[in-house]
Amino acid sequence: MEGHKNNQLDYESEKVEILRLVQSKRNINSLNMDLERDMQRIDEANQELLLKIHEKENEIQRLESEITQTRDLAEDEEWEKENCTAMEREKALQELEEETARLDRKNETLVHSIAELQRKLTRKSHKATKCEQDIPKGSPEESKAKLQQLEASCADQEKEVVKVMEDYAFVAQLCEDQAFCIKKYQETLRKIEEELETRFLEREVSKVLSMNSARKEPNSQNNKDHSLQKKGTWFCKRIFQYVFFTTLFFIRLLSYLFLHIRLVNPDLLINILPKILSRGILWKLRCFLFPSLTLETEDMLPH
Template structure:
């Protein structure tokens, strides 16, 4: 009986131990499952974190690329605007330069017209001087012929050989004297004309180098035209008057 009780107690103790072992095994399995689940969760969290960081980096990279594209488009727009502005500035500069050149061309054309008119006036003045000199020569020749004719008539009226010979001998130096006077007067008027012509040229160069306005030049030209007309009117030798009237008219001409 005691043995059976002991066996029964041993069996009960064994069962209790088995139960405890079973409980321990269950607990170990539970712990292992928990550990396994914890590892999986950790790996999932790390993967999610890595995936999230990768997505953030990709999104930031995409935003950066979009911002770079916008900046490049803005840069292209600015470059195009700058190019257009430079073209407009160059065009304005060229327009201003063309306007200045047109003004200079107008001034040059006006100056050319003034010089042409001055040359025409000088040519007219030369023509008038030539006509005046021709009239003087004709007058001198006429007077010389009149004197010669009067001398011949006086010589014929006297009818004396000795007196006629003396008159002929005296007429030769007189003829030479009159001819020399005519040449001297001719040279004098030519020199006077060239002096006046040089004065006009010097005055014209002085005005252009000093930058005299065109209006003032036109005023001077009109004054010179009026003076030239007055001078030409005074230079005309009236019939019946000699070279003294011509010299008086030349002296009255303005310089």
């Protein structure tokens, strides 16, 4: 009878242990399901982040293309304006050169006219001397009148020569001023051409730098995406390792507990549970587990 009771107690303890193991297995399965759900949520969050990153990259590229287009248009407009100003200055320089050539021609004509006047004066002076020599001695009044006429004509010619010399000096001064202005204008044109060349070179350099930066930015974005993917995979691996090792730890604890109950102290739970749980909880636990632990032998007994 006592052996039968011991066997029944062993059977009941084994049933309790089996139920506990089943419950622990269910808990582990539920934990695994929760872990899988968390992993799915993390993957979905990573995909959403990647989509947002791609959208931001597309927006950045679009804005950069718009900025480059506006910059190119502004630079083209500035270049056209500078070309127009350069053409206008070249036209003004050509006009100045034409004016200087015209003034040079006038100067040459004035020089020729002055030379002719001097020749005429010399001829008239020779004629006057000849007339004085040819005048007879007996007509002093006529000689005086002719001398007065010659003196008046000489005075008029001298006045004309003075006017011509003044015009010549004025024209020479104008030519010098025009030459000075042309030199200054040529210097300014050279400076403007140098500035245009430097601006053109700066624009080309800025284009090359912008192209290099545009090439580097996708590489940097790809590196960022790769780093984010690495971080996501590393985070998932860490979570999986944590859950895996925790489950292994609990399984080992349960196996040690099962071996201890099986081999060392079968009454461990019976001795520990009253110390840990209250009477009400023990009664509820007993009512819950009692139907599964009792043997259904009423149908087998003889009536």
